Amino acid sequence: MYRIILSILFSLASLTLAAQRISVEEYIDQFKEIAISEMKRTGVPASITLAQGILETENGNSELVKKSNNHFGIKCKNTWTGETVTHDDDANGECFRAYTNAAESYRDHSDFLKANKRYGALFNLEAEDYEGWAKGLKKAGYATNPRYPDLLIKYIEQYNLQQYTLIALNKQPETGIAKAEDNKTVAPAEVAVENTVPENDIAIAANDPDKVMSINKTKCVFSKKGTSLLVIASKHKISLSKLMEFNDMEEEGLLGKDQLIYLEKKSKAGEKEFYIVQPGETLYDAAQKNAVQLKYLLEYNNLKVDAKLSPKTKLFLQPGFQDAVKNADGKKNKVHLVAPKEGLYSIARTYNVTVQQLKEWNKLDSENLKIGQEIIVSK
Helix, strand or coil: CHHHHHHHHHHHHHHHHHHHCCCHHHHHHHHHHHHHHHHHHHCCCHHHHHHHHHHHHCCCCCHHHHHHCCCCCCECCCCCCCCEEEECCCCCCEEEECCCCHHHHHHHHHHHHHHCHHHHHHHHCCCCCHHHHHHHHHHCCCCCCCCHHHHHHHHHHHCCCHHHHHHHCCCCCCCCCCCHHHHCCCCHHHHCCCCCCCHHHHHHHHCCCCCCEEECCEEEEEECCCCEHHHHHHHCCCCHHHHHHHCCCCCCCECCCCEEEECCCCECCCCCCEEECCCCCCHHHHHHHCCECHHHHHHHCCCCCCCCCCCCCEEECCCCCHHHCECCCCCECEEEECCCCCCHHHHHHHCCCCHHHHHHHHCCCCCCCCCCCEEEEEC
């Protein structure tokens, strides 16, 4: 009977302990504000801080964090003069720092990284480069686990911790304060491209990130804002550098908006002769919607990448229409093909215009020209 009672009590105690465990999501929600605040104070990325906290504390459930509020497994070292606890880690009974609360632990973690010369190289990295920070921490000797960087990266991508780094950088609104438009599903009419892809395919893809479509004979998926490019690349067995190349991207990380992501190289030309720009769209948006490489879209329309488009602007998607690009008066622009050893001065003399006019009409920053480049010579 005594054994039965003990067994029941033990089971009840186990259930109570299980009920007290917190999830990863709960840990993040509880400490994200501290991580953001510390990033603003010291520059340690909030995503890295939270990922380390999750890993080091078993998302707030480890024995060490419960008895010491030590969220980052920082040992005493000879410089520590505060409270301590002993805990079995690499060796039995090791000395660990103890804190009054979690905020103290987070602050000491930031100061610990900032003050140690061996972590100095990390602060030369971009705050958004969580992969660089994760690998740099391991290289500098923060942890002995060879999989330490991979685990941090996994947590950052699985739980979208990068958003807290972006919030600290003022590149993303606070969670829960974002405008309603940021969270709504993009309607088919906003994404669909005339004569390019069926609207119902886009509608289905908007709710199914694994659905592969074909636009202009190029495979793609529809990915939501906040999705990691690395996750997309891994899922489709493509290197991150190739995925970025396919999509005319220079910066890795999380998507800033819902958009089409191509899984193979886009075409040099579109299926149709032209595309009509919709309100709020950029040249990049037009290139993505039509599965055309951005550099060729710029070339076909004699535009620079930062050119601002007005709604209903007509963009040519195929070569051979440059001489039909019209000016504000609706008249055709005359185009000259640059020959070897030919410069703006000689072209200007040939057409009886000024060099400055050529620069303005063609949006040129310098007088350097390429052989075969098309130059507008008459407005």
